[in-house]
Amino acid sequence: MLARIKGALARLGFGWGHNLKLGEAYRLGSTKVRVPLDGVPIEITLGLNDRRLHLYRENRLDRDGKPVWLESFILVDPRTHMRRIAGFLRLSPKSWLALGSGDEVQKAIFDYPEAIDEQHMVLIYGRDALIFRNLSDAGTAIAPVIDNVGLSRIGRLRRLRDIIGGRVEVLPRDDALRLIEEVNRLMRSEAYRSTDERGLPGGLLALPRSMTPVVVADLHAQADNLLTVLAQNAFLDALEEGCAALVILGDAVHCELDGQLHQMEGSMLLMDLIFRLKLRFPSQVFYIRGNHDSFSEELAKDGIPQGLLWAKELSLKRGPSYLKAMQEFYDLLPYIVVSPDFIACHAAPPTSKVNRQMLIEIHQHPGLILELTSNRLRRPNRPLGYSRRDVRRLRRSLHLDPATPLIVGHTPIDHEATVWLNVDGIDNHHVLFSARPESVGVFVRVSGKMIPLIYPVDALSALINALAETLGD
Incomplete structure (x- = not known):
C-alpha cells in the first residue's frame, strides 16, 4: 500500500493544480485542486457523505488567552473532537497525508465505514496552498466549515481552575x-x-x-x-x-x-x-x-x-x-x-x-x-x-x-x-x-x-x- 501511495504522490508532485477559492462545496474530480492558505477551516467529505472530517489551522493560547496561529493544521472528526476522547492527524508544511482505511491508526481515529477506500485521497501542504487529490471512485468533496466546534478552550480552563482549587501557584x-x-x-x-x-x-x-x-x-x-x-x-x-x-x-x-x-x-x-x-x-x-x-x-x-x-x-x-x-x-x-x-x-x-x-x-x-x-x-x-x-x-x-x-x-x-x-x-x-x-x-x-x-x-x-x-x- 505504501508503494502505491508513493506512486500516487509521485504523479501528484508539489506542482501546480487547479486553483480554487473555496466559497461553497466543491466535488473533486480527477485532477488535483489547490486551495490558498487563508486559514479558513475546511470540511472534507469522503465518499457520498460516508465520513466528514474537519481541517483546522492549529493554534496555541498566549498569556492573554488569544490564539497564536501556527503553520500546522489538524484533521479531526467533528463528531468526536473535544466531545469525547479522540485522536487527530497533524499536517505540517511540506508534508502530506494519505487518507484511507488502509491505515490502522486512521481507522481507530476516524472510525472509517466500509465505503472508505484504502487509498481515498491525498492532502498535501504545499508552499502557498493546500493541494487536494481524490483517489477514489466513491469521490471526495471539500467545503468551508461554518461551525468552528471545539476551538474555544476557555470554558475548560474555568473548570480546570475550579478542580485545582484556584490559582496555579506554590x-x-x-x-x-x-x-x-x-x-x-x-x-x-x-x-x-x-x-x-x-x-x-x-x-x-x-x-x-x-x-x-x-x-x-x-x-x-x-x-x-x-x-x-x-x-x-x-x-x-x-x-x-x-x-x-x-x-x-x-x-x-x-x-x-x-x-x-x-x-x-x-x-x-x-x-x-x-x-x-x-x-x-x-x-x-x-x-x-x-x-x-x-x-x-x-x-x-x-x-x-x-x-x-x-x-x-x-x-x-x-x-x-x-x-x-x-x-x-x-x-x-x-x-x-x-x-x-x-x-x-x-x-x-x-x-x-x-x-x-x-x-x-x-x-x-x-x-x-x-x-x-x-x-x-x-x-x-x-x-x-x-x-x-x-x-x-x-x-x-x-x-x-x-x-x-x-x-x-x-x-x-x-x-x-x-x-x-x-x-x-x-x-x-x-x-x-x-x-x-x-x-x-x-x-x-x-x-x-x-x-x-x-x-x-x-x-x-x-x-x-x-x-x-x-x-x-
Missing part, C-alpha cells in the same frame, strides 16, 4: 503539608493495586479496560505541559465522568532546561498541582515512580546534585515534616502500570525473569526497582541495558498479547521531539518525554489502540490565574 507551607498528608492517606489504599506482604499497596498498578488511559512522562517541572494536556481533547470531561485515568510516568520534578537545573520552585509547583488532582480524582490520577523521585546524592545532572537540592529546598521552604511526607509519598508509589492495552514504567523492562507477584512485592527486589526506574536501551557502552528480548519477555510474563505496547520515558532520543515510536526497531515499544517547552506528548487509547498525540503548549498557568483574579480569588 502553596503556603501549612496548606502544602495538609495536602500531601491527605494524599499519603489515600495512597495507603490506592485503587487497582494489590497489597504486598506488609499490607501496603504493591509495586504493580493494574488498570481495568474500563478506564481510558492518558499517559504522560517526564514532565520535569513544566506545569503548563500538564495543564495543556488536561485542557485538550476531552480528557478533563472523561476524568470528571470517571472513565479515564491520568498516568504520570515519574520524574515530574527537576527542570531540564538549560540554566534552570538548580531551580526547584517549578518542581514544587508541579507536585502541588499533581497532589491537588490526586485528591480530586483519587482513583483516576496515578503517579509511577521514576529515578528523579528521590533525594539521593547520586541524582545529579551536569554536575548539579538535583536530589540533594530538592531535599534542601523542601526542608527550607516547608520544613522537615514535609520532607518526611514526600519521602513517604515516594515509598508508596507503584513502579509499573499494566492494562489489557498497554504496559508502562518510567525507564525500562527488567532484563531478567519477572512475574506479577514479584512486581507486587517489589520492595523485596531492589535490583528490579533500579531497572524499572533507571535502566536504558542496550548500547556498546551500556552492556547491561535492555533489548528486544526483554520487551518480549515482560509481555509474556504478564500474559499479554505479543503486540501490547510498552511505553517508557526516561531516555529521550533527541533534543527536539516528544514521542518516539518503535524505538530501536522494537515493534510497539515507544518512548515518551513530556517536558518540551513548545510541545507535549501523550499516549491515549482510541478505539482500542494506544496512539500518540502531540499538543502545542499553552501559557495556561497565567491564563488560569487571570481567570482567578477576574472571579475574585
